[in-house]
Amino acid sequence: MKKNKISKNWIIKQHRDPYFKKSKAQGYRSRSAFKLIEMNKKFKFLHKKTNLLDLGSFPGGWSQAAREKIFDGKILAIDTKLMEKIERVEFMQGDLLDSKIEIKIFGFFQKKIDVVISDMAANTSGNKNLDSYKTGELCLRAMDLALKILNKDGVFLSKLFMGSVFEEINKNAKKYFKKVVKYKPLSSKKESKEIYIYCKGI
Template identity: 35%
Template sequence: MTGQPTGSDGRSRGGKVRVKTARRRSPQSVRWLERQLNDPYVAAAKAQGYRSRAAFKLKELDQQFDILAGVDRVVDLGAAPGGWCQVVKERRPRARVVGMDLLAIEPLAGVELFQKDITDDDSEALILATLGGAADLVMSDMAANTVGHKMTDHLRTMGLIEAALDMATRLLRPGGGFVSKVLAGGGDGQLTALLKRHFTVVKHVKPPASRKGSSEWYVVAQGFKPAGITAPADAPAPI
């Protein structure tokens, strides 16, 4: 993959960096800092001007599924800090891209950014008006802020995923695509069944840039079927 961190084993060539435990730094913070300092994707993102290592996840998904091919209108839900928007504009310079997040996002050339809750009543209309039409692709890399309770954190993040999918079904054109972070190999059965109801092809994947120890996976859903529209008889079966 172009831009992937070098080294066949993906390891830092400078040796592992260790962070000393400071009086005001918790062991958890130390582990996080060490992981960041020793992560080749973090270093590559900085070197190549991406706002986050997550940019490589989207690049890898696009390389495998060609999800950005031919897209002219793209929505990025939970867009902060803007790494995915950067990749879209790099791949499709003329595409209209709208990013929305509760957090403020530094301006990005060619991207319309809104600091707003995607569940607000007027968010959908705002996105459609800004795009100038239905979206070709809706993306979401959202995850809830963790509280330290595994089940609670899982349910909160799954709620965001479901909210993103719900919005996607109202924003997408027929045949459009949806890419989203999910958890634990693709989410629960109810979410997977819902995805297969709305898309002709649904696949789950863990891109190389996704940390091995993380429970995150990604769903790539293609061939959107609006309510009341059935897939052609020769359409690919859901996976």
């Protein structure tokens, strides 16, 4: 299929997507906001005083949704892409794979925190296996950071794709966290291999 035909099909699909329409109507920057809202309804991890780290935050749907629940806690959002300002959300532009970012994150919170959410996804290359592998690496990196920064009842929630690294991630999660649940939100596209892993308690 030609490139402009693919993008035309993509635009038509987007406009038929009820979550896309809902996100526009409710002022969310991405339809992903509904995934976080849905997962928080299920697992109830966002509270008034939650201190939260949002990894892969651009364009900001998750940060917007988190901010609606958090009033007295700190929210730090990180992405390689520049994210536009969201009230009560601190943003740092940076790469999670760069080890120096950790010092900045610890410097910002100055203490252990309650929740790490990661919606990081590698840029699509056209090779689904490679993309799923790279996103898996990002998830493992986020998990490693979460294990250092979370308090003992902390929550780590991350995107990953079903595929080669899935079992390794699941095994690691079960080794380090007390509770591990895999969950596919209704708002996650059915055709996508995306799934989320919810982990609680170190």
